[in-house]
Amino acid sequence: MVDPVYNLNISYKNYDEKTVAEEFVSNIFKDILNSSEDNPLFEEGTLLKKSNTEKWFKEMINAEYSKSITKHSLKPLVNTLVKSFGNNIR
Numbered sequence: 001m002v003d004p005v006y007n008l009n010i011s012y013k014n015y016d017e018k019t020v021a022e023e024f025v026s027n028i029f030k031d032i033l034n035s036s037e038d039n040p041l042f043e044e045g046t047l048l049k050k051s052n053t054e055k056w057f058k059e060m061i062n063a064e065y066s067k068s069i070t071k072h073s074l075k076p077l078v079n080t081l082v083k084s085f086g087n088n089i090r
Contacts, residue, residue, distance in 0.1 A: 021081035022070050029066035029074070034059055 037058060070078065 017082045017085045018078065021078045021085070022067075024081065025074050025077055026063075026066045026070040029069060030059075030063045033062040033066060037062075 037055075
């Protein structure tokens with residue numbers, strides 16, 4: 001996984017185009033899943049409000065789910081991104 005922005009000791013030499021594209025697509029899909037949780041159409045009919053712990057856990061599940069989907073179901077999108085990188089990265 002690509003380290004957070006605030007980590008200044010990052011070496012990107014070990015990442016290839018495919019890994020970067022997978023992380024990019026995974027993060028976008030994770031954001032979509034997390035934002036859908038706030039949509040009234042997806043609210044559950046519970047009597048108790050969600051705790052912060054439950055929200056964080058759900059976000060972690062969404063992050064792992066998006067990684068899995070990216071590696072298995074979103075390969076065409078990842079491949080398109082890798083092709084669009086072309087020789088611009090090197």
